[in-house]
Amino acid sequence: MSEVGLYLLKLSFTPPAGVVGSGSATLALTVEASTGVLHGQAQGTILEGTQDPQTFTAKVSGALHSTGYGHIVRVGAVSGKAAVSVTTPAIGTYIAPFSASFSLDSNGSGQGQFSVGSHTYKSDVNKAD
Numbered sequence: 001m002s003e004v005g006l007y008l009l010k011l012s013f014t015p016p017a018g019v020v021g022s023g024s025a026t027l028a029l030t031v032e033a034s035t036g037v038l039h040g041q042a043q044g045t046i047l048e049g050t051q052d053p054q055t056f057t058a059k060v061s062g063a064l065h066s067t068g069y070g071h072i073v074r075v076g077a078v079s080g081k082a083a084v085s086v087t088t089p090a091i092g093t094y095i096a097p098f099s100a101s102f103s104l105d106s107n108g109s110g111q112g113q114f115s116v117g118s119h120t121y122k123s124d125v126n127k128a129d
Contacts, residue, residue, distance in 0.1 A: 007031050009064075011102065013044070013114055013123035023047050023121040025114050026128060027060070027078065027100060036064040038078055042098060046084070046119050056116050058082035058098040067103075072110065077101040082116050 009029045015022035025044030031037070039061050046054040062078030082098035102112030108127030113120060 004033050007033060009038075010128040011108075011112075012126050012128040013100065013102075013112055013121070014126070016122065016124050021047055022123075023114070023116070023119065025100065025121075025123070029060075029078070031064055036066075036076075038062045038064055038076060040078070042078070042080070042082070042100065042114070044114070044116075046116055052087035054084050054086050056082040056084045056096070056098070058116075060098065060100070071105045072103045073106050074104045075102070076104075084116060 009031050011027045013025040023044060023046045025042055027040060027042050029038045029040035042058040042060050044056055058080045060078035060080035062076060064074055064076040067073060067075055079099040082096050083093050084096050085093050096117035098116050100112060100114035102110060102125045104110040110125045112125040113122045
């Protein structure tokens with residue numbers, strides 16, 4: 001890890017080009033540089049082909065590791081419990097397991113996936129502002 005101390009990492013999980021009806025998510029994480037420990041929040045949308053997609057928010061924790069392999073310089077994973085909000089006609093909120101994993105190159109771009117309950121989405125991952 002090149003940073004020292006505690007720093008912020010914000011990642012955007014978006015569907016790969018040409019994929020329709022997928023979910024998206026953003027991870028806002030603090031990273032303890034000396035240990036790679038991650039803590040933060042995930043939020044996003046589960047698009048199930050409905051006009052009223054479900055949204056979620058989750059507190060997450062996990063780890064970030066340097067790899068030293070080729071162009072992939074970091075890999076990470078987080079997990080937690082997501083509060084999923086359901087819109088009309090079945091209004092309400094339920095709790096579901098959340099997990100995300102990712103690999104990043106030196107520019108902060110890469111691949112990953114995230115899962116909310118039984119829904120899993122492969123994604124392009126990029127550093128967000």
